[in-house]
Each structure stands twice: as C-alpha cells, then as structure tokens.
Amino acid sequence: MxxxxxxxxxxLLPIPGEVLVKEGDVVAAQDIVAETxxxxxxxxxxxxxxxxxxxxxVAECMLKNAGDTLSxxxxxxxxxxxxxxxxxxxxxxxxGTLESVSSVTGQIMIRGEPEPVRVQAYLSGTVTKVxxxxxxxxxxxxxxxxxxxxxxxxxxxxxxxxCESHDQEFDADLIKPVMEDCVIVGGxxxxxxxxxxxxxxxxxxxxxxxxxxxxxxxxxxxxxxxAITGSExxxxxxxxxxxxxxxxxxxxxxxxxxxxxxxxxxxxxATQIRAGVMRPEILIPLTAxxxxxxxxxxxxDGQLTRGRPVRIIRDPFFGLIGTVGELPPEPQVxxxxxxxxxxxxxxxxxxxxxxxxxxxxxxxx
Amino acid sequence: xxxxxxDAIKVILATDCGSTTTKAILIELIDGHYRQTHRxxxxxxxEEPFADVTIGVINAVTEVAELAGRRLxxxxxxxxxxxxxxxxxxxxxxxxxxxxxxxxxxxxxxxxMTGESAKRAALGAGAIVMDIIASNDQRRPHDQIQRxxxxxxxxxxxxxxxxxxxxxxxxxxAELIAPAKPQPRFGSDYCMPIIFAGNNKAAPLIEAxxxxxxxxxxxxxxxPVLERENLGPARDKIHDVFLEHVMAHAPGYxxxxxxxxxxxxxxPAAVGNILQTIAQQQSINAVGVDIGGATTDIFSVFGGTFNxxxxxxxGMSYSISNxxxxxTLPSILRWVHFDMDERELRNRVKNKMIRxxxxxxxxxxxxxxxxxxxxxxxxxxxxxxxxxxxxxxxxQQRTVGxxxxxxxxxxxIVDNMTLDLLVGSGGVLSHAPRMNQTALMLVDAFQPxxxxxxxxDSIFMMPHLGVLAQVHPKAAMEVFERDCxxxxxxxxxxAGSIRPDRLCFAYSITGDTLNESxxxxxxxxRLLALGVDETAEITIEPAxxxxxxxxxxxxxxxTIHGGTVGIILDARGRPLVLPESPRExxxxxxxxxxxxxxxxxxx
Numbered sequence: 001m002x003x004x005x006x007x008x009x010x011x012l013l014p015i016p017g018e019v020l021v022k023e024g025d026v027v028a029a030q031d032i033v034a035e036t037x038x039x040x041x042x043x044x045x046x047x048x049x050x051x052x053x054x055x056x057x058v059a060e061c062m063l064k065n066a067g068d069t070l071s072x073x074x075x076x077x078x079x080x081x082x083x084x085x086x087x088x089x090x091x092x093x094x095x096g097t098l099e100s101v102s103s104v105t106g107q108i109m110i111r112g113e114p115e116p117v118r119v120q121a122y123l124s125g126t127v128t129k130v131x132x133x134x135x136x137x138x139x140x141x142x143x144x145x146x147x148x149x150x151x152x153x154x155x156x157x158x159x160x161x162x163c164e165s166h167d168q169e170f171d172a173d174l175i176k177p178v179m180e181d182c183v184i185v186g187g188x189x190x191x192x193x194x195x196x197x198x199x200x201x202x203x204x205x206x207x208x209x210x211x212x213x214x215x216x217x218x219x220x221x222x223x224x225x226x227a228i229t230g231s232e233x234x235x236x237x238x239x240x241x242x243x244x245x246x247x248x249x250x251x252x253x254x255x256x257x258x259x260x261x262x263x264x265x266x267x268x269x270a271t272q273i274r275a276g277v278m279r280p281e282i283l284i285p286l287t288a289x290x291x292x293x294x295x296x297x298x299x300x301d302g303q304l305t306r307g308r309p310v311r312i313i314r315d316p317f318f319g320l321i322g323t324v325g326e327l328p329p330e331p332q333v334x335x336x337x338x339x340x341x342x343x344x345x346x347x348x349x350x351x352x353x354x355x356x357x358x359x360x361x362x363x364x365x
Numbered sequence: 366x367x368x369x370x371x372d373a374i375k376v377i378l379a380t381d382c383g384s385t386t387t388k389a390i391l392i393e394l395i396d397g398h399y400r401q402t403h404r405x406x407x408x409x410x411x412e413e414p415f416a417d418v419t420i421g422v423i424n425a426v427t428e429v430a431e432l433a434g435r436r437l438x439x440x441x442x443x444x445x446x447x448x449x450x451x452x453x454x455x456x457x458x459x460x461x462x463x464x465x466x467x468x469x470x471x472x473x474x475x476x477x478m479t480g481e482s483a484k485r486a487a488l489g490a491g492a493i494v495m496d497i498i499a500s501n502d503q504r505r506p507h508d509q510i511q512r513x514x515x516x517x518x519x520x521x522x523x524x525x526x527x528x529x530x531x532x533x534x535x536x537x538x539a540e541l542i543a544p545a546k547p548q549p550r551f552g553s554d555y556c557m558p559i560i561f562a563g564n565n566k567a568a569p570l571i572e573a574x575x576x577x578x579x580x581x582x583x584x585x586x587x588x589p590v591l592e593r594e595n596l597g598p599a600r601d602k603i604h605d606v607f608l609e610h611v612m613a614h615a616p617g618y619x620x621x622x623x624x625x626x627x628x629x630x631x632x633p634a635a636v637g638n639i640l641q642t643i644a645q646q647q648s649i650n651a652v653g654v655d656i657g658g659a660t661t662d663i664f665s666v667f668g669g670t671f672n673x674x675x676x677x678x679x680g681m682s683y684s685i686s687n688x689x690x691x692x693t694l695p696s697i698l699r700w701v702h703f704d705m706d707e708r709e710l711r712n713r714v715k716n717k718m719i720r721x722x723x724x725x726x727x728x729x730x731x732x733x734x735x736x737x738x739x740x741x742x743x744x745x746x747x748x749x750x751x752x753x754x755x756x757x758x759x760x761q762q763r764t765v766g767x768x769x770x771x772x773x774x775x776x777x778i779v780d781n782m783t784l785d786l787l788v789g790s791g792g793v794l795s796h797a798p799r800m801n802q803t804a805l806m807l808v809d810a811f812q813p814x815x816x817x818x819x820x821x822d823s824i825f826m827m828p829h830l831g832v833l834a835q836v837h838p839k840a841a842m843e844v845f846e847r848d849c850x851x852x853x854x855x856x857x858x859x860a861g862s863i864r865p866d867r868l869c870f871a872y873s874i875t876g877d878t879l880n881e882s883x884x885x886x887x888x889x890x891r892l893l894a895l896g897v898d899e900t901a902e903i904t905i906e907p908a909x910x911x912x913x914x915x916x917x918x919x920x921x922x923x924t925i926h927g928g929t930v931g932i933i934l935d936a937r938g939r940p941l942v943l944p945e946s947p948r949e950x951x952x953x954x955x956x957x958x959x960x961x962x963x964x965x966x967x968x
Contacts, residue, residue: 107540213714243716245713313723336724355726
C-alpha cells in the first residue's frame with residue numbers, strides 16, 4: 001500500500017495485432033489501446049460419414065473449395081447418386097470459410113468469422129512505450145493498494161466509503177442505490193447479504209478487510225479449490241485486504257482509501273498464488289491537485305527490523321497488528337514442536353507475542 | 366559437456382531449481398565413500414525482476430560454499446571446475462521444475478489405450494499432463510479444438526493406432542490439433558514442438574497435416590502392438606525437446622545448460638530415475654511420494670514396471686483448499702482427536718491457501734495440517750492405483766480354470782501386500798517435528814500391508830541423485846543409502862476385515878536388542894523400539910481371515926529392519942476403516958505412537 005507511487009502497467013494482446021495509440025498519448029482507463037482478431041472457431045464436419053463415402057472420394061464430391069466462404073445451409077458436397085438420381089447433399093451447419101478437406105479422414109474444417117479482441121488501457125495515464133504489434137505500457141502517479149485475495153476481473157468506478165471505521169462490519173444496510181458503478185469500501189468482513197445487495201444495485205466492486213469462506217462459497221456456487229481467480233463472470237469484483245474470517249481492514253489502508261474517496265479507480269480482483277504471484281489491486285490515479293497534496297515516499301526494503309509495523313497472518317494471533325521487537329537469530333521450538341526462526345511482535349494492545357517469522361508480513365506505507 | 370571419468374570425481378555439486386526454491390548440495394569423496402556434506406538454498410530467480418535462473422543457482426551454491434569452506438563460484442559468477450584443493454567441484458549437475466515444470470498435452474485414439482500410454486510416457490518423462498485428447502473422450506470435436514486452443518502447453522505428444530493398422534483415427538486427431546494452432550507459453554517466436562509416436566504407417570500422413578508453424582518430430586510408436594508399450598523413444602524425445610525448446614526459452618537456462626556436465630532433467634523424471642535404480646538393484650517393489658504445496662507426485666515400481674502420477678491439485682498450501690473440497694472436511698477431521706470449529710477451520714484453510722508460506726505455530730494447527738496431509742496422500746495414491754494398471758484393451762486367453770476369475774485387463778499393478786519400501790518426502794512429511802508423525806501419516810494414508818519398510822527423504826535429495834545416477838551411479842547409490850534416506854522403521858500390517866476383540870495375529874520377534882512376543886487383537890496398534898541399522902527376525906501367526914503376506918491364516922517369517930521410529934505392528938485391518946465416531950480410536954493411536962507429547966501441556 002502506498003499513497004503515491006509511479007505505477008506502470010503493460011497491456012498486451014494475446015496474439016499479434018495493431019496498437020491504436022502512440023507514445024506520449026494520454027489515455028483514459030476505458031480507452032481501447034490495441035486490437036486484433038483471433039482466428040474464428042473451427043468446426044470439423046465428417047463429410048465421408050454424412051455422405052456414406054470412402055474418405056478418398058470426398059474431394060471429388062465437394063461443391064466448395066478450400067478458401068470459399070460458407071453461409072448456414074450452403075451445400076458443401078453432394079454424392080453422384082445412382083444414374084444421377086438419389087443424390088445426398090451435405091450442407092453447412094455453421095457460417096465461415098472452408099479451410100481444409102482431408103482425403104485421409106474425409107473430414108473438412110470450417111473456420112468461423114474472426115473474433116475481435118480489444119485491450120483497454122485499464123489505467124488512466126500516459127503511454128510511455130509502444131510494443132509494436134503487441135501492446136503498450138502506460139504510466140501514471142497513483143495511490144496503490146494491494147489486496148490479498150479477490151474474485152472477478154478488471155473494473156472501474158468511483159471510490160465510495162460505506163463504513164465509518166476500519167473495523168465496522170460491512171452489511172447490506174450500508175449500501176445505497178447511489179453507489180451504483182462505484183468501488184465500495186467497507187471496513188471489516190463483508191457479509192453474504194452485502195455482496196448480494198451490491199450486486200443488486202450494480203456496484204463495480206467491494207473492498208473490505210475480510211470475507212467468510214461460507215459466504216464466498218454461497219456467492220460463487222462452488223468451493224474454490226485453488227487461488228487462481230479473475231475470470232469469474234459474477235457481475236462484481238470482490239477484494240479483501242487482510243484474509244478470510246472476521247477481520248478488520250488495516251487502519252492505514254482504510255485511511256488511505258478514505259482520503260481518496262470520490263476519485264476514480266481501476267480495480268482488478270485477479271489473484272494467482274503460484275509461480276508469478278498476482279494479487280488483486282486498487283489503483284487510484286492522482287489528479288494534479290491530489291498529487292501536490294501527497295508527497296512521494298521511497299519504498300522500504302523487505303527486511304524485518306526492529307520497530308517496523310507487521311501484521312500476523314496465521315492463527316492463533318491472525319490479523320493482529322504490531323511492531324517488530326526482538327529478533328533472536330537461533331531457531332526456537334514452537335508450540336507445534338517444530339523449530340523455526342521467530343520474532344517478538346509488540347502488539348498495539350501493549351502485549352508481546354512470539355511468532356514464527358514466516359507468519360508475519362510487513363505493513364508498508 | 367565434458368566426458369566424465371568416474372574414478373577422478375571427488376567433489377560433486379548438484380542443484381534442483383524448483384518453482385520457489387533452488388536447492389544445492391555438495392557431495393564429497395570421504396574415506397573412499399561418497400557422502401553428502403553440505404546444502405544450501407535460495408529463492409528461484411526465474412521470475413521478474415531477475416528473470417535468470419542462474420542467479421538463484423549461484424546464491425544457493427554460494428551458501429553451500431560458505432558452509433563447506435570451499436570456493437565454488439569465481440569472480441565472474443561461474444562455477445569453478447575442476448576441484449583443486451579447497452576450490453571448485455569436479456562435476457556440476459542440475460534438475461529443474463521452475464516456471465511450472467514441463468507442461469504437456471497428449472492425444473491418443475482410444476483414451477484408455479493409446480491415450481493412457483501417451484500419458485504414461487509424458488508423466489514418466491517428468492511432465493504435467495494438462496489434458497488427454499482422444500476420439501472417445503465424450504467431447505464433441507469442436508469442444509476438443511476449443512480446449513486445445515485454450516491450453517498453452519510446452520509440447521504435444523500424439524499417439525494412436527498400432528503399427529501397420531488403420532490410419533484414419535490418428536490422422537483425425539492430428540487434423541483437430543493442426544487448425545487449433547495451440548499457443549505455447551513462451552511467446553509467439555516459440556515453435557510448438559509436436560512429437561508423433563503412433564502408427565508408423567500414419568507418419569507421412571501426419572507430416573502432411575501439419576505446416577511449418579509447428580516443429581514435428583516422429584519417433585517409434587509407443588504402442589506398436591496392443592499387448593506391449595514402447596515408451597522409451599517417446600520419453601527420450603520429450604527430454605530432448607525439453608532441453609532444446611522449453612529450457613532454451615526459460616530465462617537464464619541457456620547459461621545453465623552450458624554449465625552442467627549432464628543434461629538438465631525435469632525434477633520428477635530425476636526422482637523416478639533414482640527410484641527405478643534402487644528398485645532394480647535391490648529387487649524390490651517401491652513407492653515414493655513427494656507432497657508439495659501445489660501437487661503430489663507418486664512414483665511406483667512394481668515388478669520392474671515404473672509408473673508416475675501427478676495429482677495436480679492435491680497439495681498442502683496452494684491446493685490445501687482443494688484437498689478439503691475433494692476429501693470433504695469430515696474425512697479430514699476424522700483424523701483429529703479433539704473438537705475444532707468447522708467454520709473457523711474453513712477460514713483457516715483459505716488463509717493458508719492465500720498465504721502459502723505460513724507454518725503451523727500451535728499443536729492444533731499442526732495436527733490439522735497432518736490430517737489434511739493424510740487425506741491428500743490417500744487421494745493421490747488412489748489416483749495412482751487407478752492409473753498404474755496392466756495394459757487396457759488387451760485380449761486375454763482364458764481357460765476353464767479362469768471361469769470364476771474376475772480378472773480382466775486394466776488391473777492395478779499396485780499391490781500393497783508386495784510393497785517393500787515406502788519413501789515419503791515433501792515439507793509436511795520431511796519437516797514433521799517427530800519422525801513418528803511422519804511414519805503414521807504414511808501408514809494411515811498408504812495403508813501398506815504385510816511387511817513394509819518406511820523411510821523419508823531427509824532433505825529431498827532424490828532429484829539430485831536421479832541425475833547423478835546417469836553420470837556416476839556409484840556415487841548416487843552410496844549417497845542414497847547413507848545420507849538421502851532416513852529409515853523410520855518397518856510396518857507390519859494385517860489385511861482383512863476388522864473383528865473387534867478377536868485375535869488378529871500372534872508375533873514373536875528375536876534380535877540383539879528386541880526380543881518380544883505377544884498377540885494383537887483386531888483394532889490394535891503397537892510400537893516396538895528397534896534402532897537404525899538394527900534387524901530382527903519376526904514370526905507372525907495370523908488368525909483365520911488375516912493375511913500378512915503369505916495368504917489368509919498362513920505364517921510369515923522374515924527379517925525386519927529398525928529405524929528412528931521402530932516397528933509398527935498394525936492390526937487395524939485393511940482397508941483401514943475408521944469407526945463412525947473415530948475420536949477415541951484416533952486418540953489411542955496418537956498415544957500409542959506418542960505422536961504429540963506436548964499436547965497435554967498446550968491444549
């Protein structure tokens with residue numbers, strides 16, 4: 001999480017195509033920056049079977065040649081019949097182009113119309129690099145908030161705060177019709193009812209601290225087995241910043257989002273926790289006015305050092321926030337019996353707990 | 366690559382570039398024997414911002430060098446060869462599963478026949494099989510094409526038909542793949558390699574189907590006749606293509622390939638290699654398992670036949686939620702002997718999934734993770750047994766004597782009663798705080814029958830040794846025996862249905878340090894101490910309906926080996942069926958094996 005940083009996104013086509021913008025162009029998040037056409041779907045038709053012919057005879061019964069355009073119902077091949085009578089015809093069930101005719105299998109391939117693929121800018125900013133035929137890089141100064149898990153893909157909306165504090169549960173009664181197309185920010189756990197209500201009014205996204213596994217299962221209609229998300233077609237993007245369960249959003253994150261209320265954001269719930277980790281994100285470009293108010297902060301390194309704020313990310317102290325205390329170098333025996341390197345976390349409550357180093361994460365910002 | 370003279374090798378450096386961690390080990394010739402002496406690890410550096418696998422390799426090797434007091438990396442960041450005094454190594458070898466390993470699409474005409482043979486070839490070569498396309502896979506042709514288009518494999522293996530047989534079906538499969546133009550993972554300049562290992566008569570027709578946008582290689586049919594598989598040529602070609610195409614496109618691998626003294630192998634292929642070598646040299650049946658965060662690999666050698674399966678979404682962190690879905694939470698919780706809140710557990714599981722590097726801090730969290738591991742291993746082994754079968758589709762000659770036999774083709778060749786050695790590896794097994802926990806996880810999940818030796822791979826060294834076996838088999842075997850495996854002991858288990866409070870078997874054990882006899886009732890579990898490198902003679906007299914290897918009710922005499930855990934006598938029956946309310950039984954087993962001695966203090 002950072003209030004101001006220069007962020008760059010790379011927007012690429014899945015296959016080579018045309019880039020529609022040039023270096024230096026200022027683009028809005030929903031502008032199309034590159035376009036291509038995917039080869040259409042292929043439909044195989046076994047003409048030999050349909051016409052009861054040996055595969056080798058198909059070629060001479062073809063009424064169309066490779067490269068010809070076909071409409072639904074067009075005759076493709078016809079048998080010679082008996083004395084010119086009782087001819088059987090094979091017609092096209094799909095439109096497209098005849099791509100190939102096989103004399104080995106008697107199969108033909110019909111290629112459907114090319115499908116356009118358009119890539120949006122996603123981020124409002126300046127085109128800093130054009131990758132010819134592939135896509136672009138767009139850069140802008142923004143507030144950056146990374147979630148821990150999300151559902152649903154890229155979306156856009158105005159930031160609107162629904163909760164008054166970072167630890168207030170986000171329930172349905174906090175959602176108003178005026179929040180349509182907005183990125184609604186809650187505090188603690190989003191309830192199942194809140195998700196349903198947000199979907200109902202047409203919100204773009206919800207961002208909260210936590211989510212119950214049971215509510216996620218009810219919403220998706222299935223139990224999520226692996227954390228590879230983003231392609232769900234669920235009508236809304238959900239992002240949690242802390243984890244599953246009754247957990248409040250980190251106060252700093254809530255405050256930052258609150259300070260940017262009313263600004264337009266680009267949001268992506270896509271999460272991929274495997275090689276090449278991808279976490280959900282909320283990108284809020286800075287206007288000239290907000291840029292002046294928000295000084296840029298250098299990113300701190302990822303070292304655990306005394307005094308740095310950390311979040312505990314595993315039970316029995318899951319979700320608690322504190323600062324790094326002692327860092328004993330030697331591994332210690334945990335309650336589980338395992339030996340691991342640990343650290344002391346001084347909690348905001350004033351208590352101290354000893355935690356495996358693997359079970360904390362640094363809080364940036 | 367240089368020619369290796371095995372007698373001149375004194376220092377061996379090996380690395381395994383995993384998805385997240387690169388592990389390096391040093392093997393040295395000490396007093397005439399090869400021993401693994403030091404190990405180091407560093408994060409794998411295939412991803413941005415490094416995008417060069419050799420950075421992680423050098424970091425891991427540097428750690429080894431510091432620990433060993435031996436300079437292994439020169440000032441240009443290259444591994445020093447050959448060894449002179451306390452500098453350098455004689456050979457350097459490596460395996461790799463970084464960047465998701467080798468991902469393949471396979472195709473066959475009949476899914477259960479050539480489709481499965483192709484899958485076996487791909488898995489044996491260390492690949493992850495993304496899908497099997499077959500004429501009878503119940504999908505419509507355009508759905509198959511759509512699927513091919515969606516996948517981004519590293520290469521495709523096409524099989525189908527026996528040599529000289531009909532060509533139509535296998536060409537039909539090729540005709541589906543050609544227009545789909547599958548996109549490779551490594552960008553548009555990568556030419557998709559396709560290996561054809563089907564009917565030799567169809568080869569020229571297959572060549573005609575594909576254009577220059579793919580790199581087609583034709584090898585011997587992997588199923589030349591229905592009764593026999595010939596997986597070697599396809600497997601070798603997969604390795605070649607892996608090196609020439611896949612590795613060459615992965616960041617930094619061109620450099621790594623120029624450093625190694627033997628071809629880089631996919632990690633699972635190397636593990637399979639060492640397990641086969643051991644099984645062959647000792648004439649035993651063996652099963653090896655590697656349970657990771659995302660996947661569980663199982664390797665088996667029964668009667669000399671090697672099989673490998675990858676259960677893609679059964680793992681302990683990234684895939685832990687999927688284990689809970691597939692096994693169901695009640696099945697997992699049957700292994701836990703105290704109350705746990707189900708809603709909270711579900712949230713904990715999801716939190717582990719999204720923060721996969723966290724470790725259990727409390728004893729309850731550890732017990733729950735070990736319960737999940739039992740179910741993940743059980744499911745993975747079940748999948749393995751279903752896959753490791755005799756060839757399907759083979760006609761069998763039957764005689765009058767076979768009238769009542771239910772045997773048909775496609776029977777599993779995995780027979781727990783003939784299993785001699787079970788080796789576990791992967792975090793949850795290798796890093797369990799107590800060896801007893803590892804042993805009982807293996808026994809509960811795999812349910813070995815008869816007499817089975819249990820071991821764990823101490824630091825997941827099998828991949829390194831798998832490659833080493835190719836260039837220096839003696840060194841590989843010595844390190845495997847002395848440093849790789851930690852023998853946990855032996856499990857003596859009775860097969861048969863449980864008959865409460867009735868005798869299962871009587872036993873008598875004689876040895877230097879263990880002399881004991883007694884009776885085991887059905888449902889009992891007992892642990893006897895017999896140390897590492899110790900052996901004893903056991904005589905088992907099973908009751909009627911109980912089998913410990915020689916048939917129901919038949920006596921067995923055998924030498925058993927001790928280990929860090931000892932001898933586990935298991936009369937809980939096979940298959941192991943837990944009572945409807947298993948808590949009391951599980952608590953008894955936990956106590957018998959002294960699994961969690963700190964439980965009383967903590968809970």
